[in-house]
Amino acid sequence: xxxxxxxxxxxxxxxxxxxxxxxxxxxxxxxxxxxxxxxxxxxxxxxxxxxxxxxxxxxxxxxxxxxxxxxxxxxxxxxxxxxxxxxxxxxxxxxxxxxxxxxxxxxxxxxxxxxxxxxxxxxxxx
Numbered sequence: 001x002x003x004x005x006x007x008x009x010x011x012x013x014x015x016x017x018x019x020x021x022x023x024x025x026x027x028x029x030x031x032x033x034x035x036x037x038x039x040x041x042x043x044x045x046x047x048x049x050x051x052x053x054x055x056x057x058x059x060x061x062x063x064x065x066x067x068x069x070x071x072x073x074x075x076x077x078x079x080x081x082x083x084x085x086x087x088x089x090x091x092x093x094x095x096x097x098x099x100x101x102x103x104x105x106x107x108x109x110x111x112x113x114x115x116x117x118x119x120x121x122x123x124x125x126x
Contacts, residue, residue: 021053077116
């Protein structure tokens with residue numbers, strides 16, 4: 001089961017590293033104009049948009065590095081719980097904008113983050 005948890009953790013980290021990096025490296029206006037699934041961002045200040053990106057990147061590193069190096073391993077479930085909170089907010093935002101395919105993806109990522117948090121707190125803790 002530990003291998004399954006690592007696989008889910010790795011996929012989750014890859015998704016959030018990619019999504020967060022995109023938010024950090026491109027301007028909000030460029031992403032809104034070029035990406036249909038980012039129209040929600042037009043309602044948020046640019047600083048908050050960058051903060052969300054930084055939180056996603058930090059969580060991606062927090063999911064992998066502590067467990068890989070065996071240092072401060074409590075950060076792994078903490079990062080996963082943080083992503084659960086982010087995905088709840090994302091799902092609510094996408095629901096308000098009637099972006100239903102994005103809500104489905106948010107719920108899948110939320111379930112994966114919740115799985116990692118539960119497993120790393122409980123039976124598959126470090």
